[in-house]
Amino acid sequence: MSLTDPHYLILQTDQVSLGPDFFWPRALVSPPDLAPGIPLGMEEGRPVIALWGQDWWPGPWTRLREVFPQLPPHRWKLIARALPLLNWRRTHRFCGVCGQPMQDTEEPLSLWCPSCGHTEWVRITPAVIVLITRGDEVLLGHNRNHAPGVFSLLAGYIEPGESAEEAVHREVWEEARIRLRHLRFLESQPWPFPDNLMLAFRAEWAEGRAQPDGQEILELGWFSRDHLPTLPGRGSLARRLLETWQRGELGPS
Ligand SMILES: [Zn+2]
16 A cells, blocks of 8 residues: 555445545545546545445445534535535536536536536535524424424525525525514534535514424424424534524524
């Protein structure tokens, strides 16, 4: 093994294959031609290459949501960059304009069509999430995609033509039939399932009786700090915001 040999980070949809030292050494990996690597810079003096391992890598595989809370932030950052890039490349192998195969460019964020000259840039999908309070209570919803009994903050995708703030107001009206006031931005976090950028807000309830839409949100409720239901897993932005609020450290709204 030479010092310039890459080590591999092997991923698929929502899973990572954890190697002997987090990465897999070159000696143990023979990626097929159809799994082109994405360079992720240097780690511990050696180049890191991300690979999409579905259909050829035997594993073992671990669900990312399970390892996320244990990973140091710099490892998680690598995964959060690699997954959207890998996903995007495998779903953009052909030109959306003329249908011919796309080619690599000099950097991993774009692909180029030699047939018609179209350049395609990697996409991230912005979404909003909002912590809504009414006095000492927080509004939480049970989404149809949540595990039974799990409640979380309301969230949704930003639509074309919307500001992030408009998206919060629309989503909350659609999902809960309430109006907000004092909406303000808190922080953001990449969430690579597959390519989201979560923009977190907080707001106060202004008017309306919270009613679930029955489509996406099946149950809604106002919960006090001392009686929170089962929350989403550690590592999620929703969980972190709720714990910060529960400790009284989110500040006044
Ligand atoms: Zn083309």
